[in-house]
Amino acid sequence: MISGRGSNMSALIEAVEATDFPAQIVGVISNKPDATGLETAKNHGLNTAVHALKSYADKTTTDRAITANLEQWGAEIVCLAGFMRIVSDEFAKHWQGRLINIHPSLLPKYKGLNTHQRALDAGDKVHGATVHHVVPELDAGPVIVQQEVPILPDDNVETLENRVLQAEHLLYPAALAKLIRTH
Ligand code: GRF
Numbered sequence: 001m002i003s004g005r006g007s008n009m010s011a012l013i014e015a016v017e018a019t020d021f022p023a024q025i026v027g028v029i030s031n032k033p034d035a036t037g038l039e040t041a042k043n044h045g046l047n048t049a050v051h052a053l054k055s056y057a058d059k060t061t062t063d064r065a066i067t068a069n070l071e072q073w074g075a076e077i078v079c080l081a082g083f084m085r086i087v088s089d090e091f092a093k094h095w096q097g098r099l100i101n102i103h104p105s106l107l108p109k110y111k112g113l114n115t116h117q118r119a120l121d122a123g124d125k126v127h128g129a130t131v132h133h134v135v136p137e138l139d140a141g142p143v144i145v146q147q148e149v150p151i152l153p154d155d156n157v158e159t160l161e162n163r164v165l166q167a168e169h170l171l172y173p174a175a176l177a178k179l180i181r182t183h
Helices: 007-018 036-043 059-073 089-094 115-121 157-182
Strands: 028-030 048-050 078-080 099-103 126-133 143-150
Touching: 007 036, 007 157, 028 036, 028 059, 036 048, 059 089, 099 157, 115 126, 115 157, 126 157, 143 157
Parallel strands: 028 048, 078 099
Antiparallel strands: 099 126, 126 143
């Protein structure tokens, strides 16, 4: 599930296409109709769907429609990949154990937004990314894998974000494969 450019989604697509990966992708859902990742998904021949909050009465109803869509596609695991909306508690509970997210920090540090700026402001020497299970509380579910990334003296938000993103693109397929193998 994406909201924007979908570079982590692309990393998952490439992992599935390139290697003997233990999963297939049944489809990509966006909450934004103009997410550029939707085009990428279509170019790879994947099912896509848009479920925007404003098309439904409320978040719970939206997320029920998403669950119905995912189940119709036969999804067994749901990967949030830059899905920039907090899912409903009901959705998190329905998929618990099968719903994962990638977050650009070494959780439990820097839950929420602006993680790179916050790591720089704190004078951290090490930053990173985490793939974790999604639970109703934001960015608080059990960690599956983490990758540390150094913060260099001349870093700004952009250079740091790019370095973390490169790590994310390796980390997410590895985390998904690990979850499947240990399931
Ligand atoms: C990534 O940094 C991810 O960790 C965060 O949102 C960003 C999404 O980027 N949750 P992309 O859409 O995968 O390129």
